[in-house]
Amino acid sequence: MKPETIAAIATPPGQAGIGIVRLSGPQALAIATRLFRPRVPRPGPFPSHRLLLGQIIAPDDGQVIDEVLLAYMRAPHSYTREDVVEINCHSGWAVLQQVLNLVLQHGARLAQPGEFTQRAFLAGRLDLTQAEAVLEVIQARSEAGLKVAAGHLSGGLGQTIAGQRQAILDLLALVEADLDFGEEVPELDYQGLLPALQSIGRQIAALGESYGQGRVLREGLQVVLAGRPNVGKSSLLNQLLQTERALVTAIPGTTRDVIAEQLVINGLPVCLMDTAGLRQAEDTVEVLGVARTRQHLARADLVLYLIDASEAWQPEDTVQLESLQGQKILLVLNKCDLPMVLSKDDLTARWPHQVVVLSALTGAGIPELRQAIFQAAMHQTLLPSGQIVTQARHYHHLAQCRDCLSQAQAQIAAGAPPELIALDLRAAAQELGAILGLEIGEEVLDRIFSQFCLGK
Numbered sequence: 001m002k003p004e005t006i007a008a009i010a011t012p013p014g015q016a017g018i019g020i021v022r023l024s025g026p027q028a029l030a031i032a033t034r035l036f037r038p039r040v041p042r043p044g045p046f047p048s049h050r051l052l053l054g055q056i057i058a059p060d061d062g063q064v065i066d067e068v069l070l071a072y073m074r075a076p077h078s079y080t081r082e083d084v085v086e087i088n089c090h091s092g093w094a095v096l097q098q099v100l101n102l103v104l105q106h107g108a109r110l111a112q113p114g115e116f117t118q119r120a121f122l123a124g125r126l127d128l129t130q131a132e133a134v135l136e137v138i139q140a141r142s143e144a145g146l147k148v149a150a151g152h153l154s155g156g157l158g159q160t161i162a163g164q165r166q167a168i169l170d171l172l173a174l175v176e177a178d179l180d181f182g183e184e185v186p187e188l189d190y191q192g193l194l195p196a197l198q199s200i201g202r203q204i205a206a207l208g209e210s211y212g213q214g215r216v217l218r219e220g221l222q223v224v225l226a227g228r229p230n231v232g233k234s235s236l237l238n239q240l241l242q243t244e245r246a247l248v249t250a251i252p253g254t255t256r257d258v259i260a261e262q263l264v265i266n267g268l269p270v271c272l273m274d275t276a277g278l279r280q281a282e283d284t285v286e287v288l289g290v291a292r293t294r295q296h297l298a299r300a301d302l303v304l305y306l307i308d309a310s311e312a313w314q315p316e317d318t319v320q321l322e323s324l325q326g327q328k329i330l331l332v333l334n335k336c337d338l339p340m341v342l343s344k345d346d347l348t349a350r351w352p353h354q355v356v357v358l359s360a361l362t363g364a365g366i367p368e369l370r371q372a373i374f375q376a377a378m379h380q381t382l383l384p385s386g387q388i389v390t391q392a393r394h395y396h397h398l399a400q401c402r403d404c405l406s407q408a409q410a411q412i413a414a415g416a417p418p419e420l421i422a423l424d425l426r427a428a429a430q431e432l433g434a435i436l437g438l439e440i441g442e443e444v445l446d447r448i449f450s451q452f453c454l455g456k
């Protein structure tokens with residue numbers, strides 16, 4: 001069966017200079033030539049990879065819908081490897097909708113979200129990591145995130161994974177040869193496979209571990225401002241954002257709800273959350289506020305714990321800090337513009353956390369804080385391959401692969417039958433294959449591509 005021709009508006013809704021209606025499939029050119037009248041008619045076949053000026057005209061009544069630039073990309077030299085037509089219209093709701101309706105009336109059907117990219121994947125133009133990277137590029141919220149996404153799009157991660165998969169398959173081939181032709185080939189030294197297996201296992205584990213950093217690049221670092229009331233959390237939020245976003249008063253318990261704002265530090269996306277001061281709350285609203293603070297603290301990638309430098313150390317801070325054990329904490333010694341009762345040394349002597357001294361009021365120490373936040377996010381050194389995993393799906397398969405490889409090593413060490421070793425190696429290779437989109441179910445593919453926008 002011939003594939004259907006799909007069409008969608010590929011640009012976001014709203015008024016703008018240009019909006020694009022995109023078609024892909026065997027009927028794309030036939031539909032376009034029925035609706036498009038070029039300014040300069042040319043004999044011969046429709047030129048590929050050229051922008052042509054002309055009009056979109058409704059064939060029924062001859063009404064001119066818009067003046068457009070049309071590009072035809074002949075298969076297989078297109079995004080989907082099918083015939084693709086892009087009609088660059090003026091971007092307004094009515095124009096784009098009318099052009100799309102005409103296209104649909106003349107034989108195309110409306111594309112599902114992500115269906116263009118899905119076709120590119122199914123045609124083998126992209127592996128699944130690259131197809132997923134298309135969405136990652138679109139959604140990137142920072143320079144650093146975009147850089148990683150662009151690397152994935154150009155196939156870097158896919159190649160790394162494919163290389164590891166091939167290494168596992170090579171080992172599997174040795175084991176299978178031993179199983180099938182045991183008598184005819186020299187005996188396989190199973191212990192001799194261990195160093196190679198360990199090396200692959202280490203690389204897979206390192207790739208999996210990069211997900212911590214990858215998730216931050218993709219979703220942003222979740223930073224929570226915490227501390228007793230009145231220590232200057234809201235003031236610090238405002239100072240970092242350079243706006244008067246949160247209310248600041250000298251009354252303890254001013255902030256009740258969590259205020260979340262985005263900022264970018266050295267290209268790193270950060271979600272900064274101001275919270276209600278931690279104390280034995282007095283009224284219902286404050287009790288709810290403190291409970292909410294605790295929820296956000298539990299999910300934080302980094303806690304900025306503020307302490308008022310103009311006051312003596314409060315036992316409550318000891319309690320709060322101890323309750324945050326196991327979390328990544330930066331101690332912020334605020335109000336350094338006032339006579340300081342507490343010093344940086346007092347804190348470093350007592351706590352294992354990094355200390356930044358600043359004034360949320362004057363802005364002194366803010367560059368140092370920004371740097372410390374960035375360093376905290378980038379604590380992991382990049383892998384030699386420079387690859388970072390940003391998708392939970394990839395992380396999951398890498399973890400499974402790593403377990404299969406460990407299992408294979410354990411089997412070899414225990415002198416288990418080769419059939420069992422082969423089983424583990426095959427499973428490990430399958431996990432990496434799933435990342436690349438090999439041997440993967442339609443349901444999983446649909447789920448991946450349904451996250452895309454229409455027209456991509």
Ligand SMILES: Nc1nc2c(ncn2[C@@H]2O[C@H](COP(=O)(O)OP(=O)(O)OP(=O)(O)O)[C@@H](O)[C@H]2O)c(=O)[nH]1
Binds near residue numbers: 229249250255337358
């Ligand atoms: N001198 C000085 N005062 C500050 C500084 N930071 C905050 N303050 C003052 O401290 C008081 C409390 O500041 P907030 O930012 O509202 O403190 P908070 O931690 O958000 O307080 P809650 O919302 O009640 O938990 C205000 O009067 C601020 O002006 C600082 O660096 N220096």
Ligand SMILES: [Mg+2]
Binds near residue numbers: 246
């Ligand atoms: Mg506040």
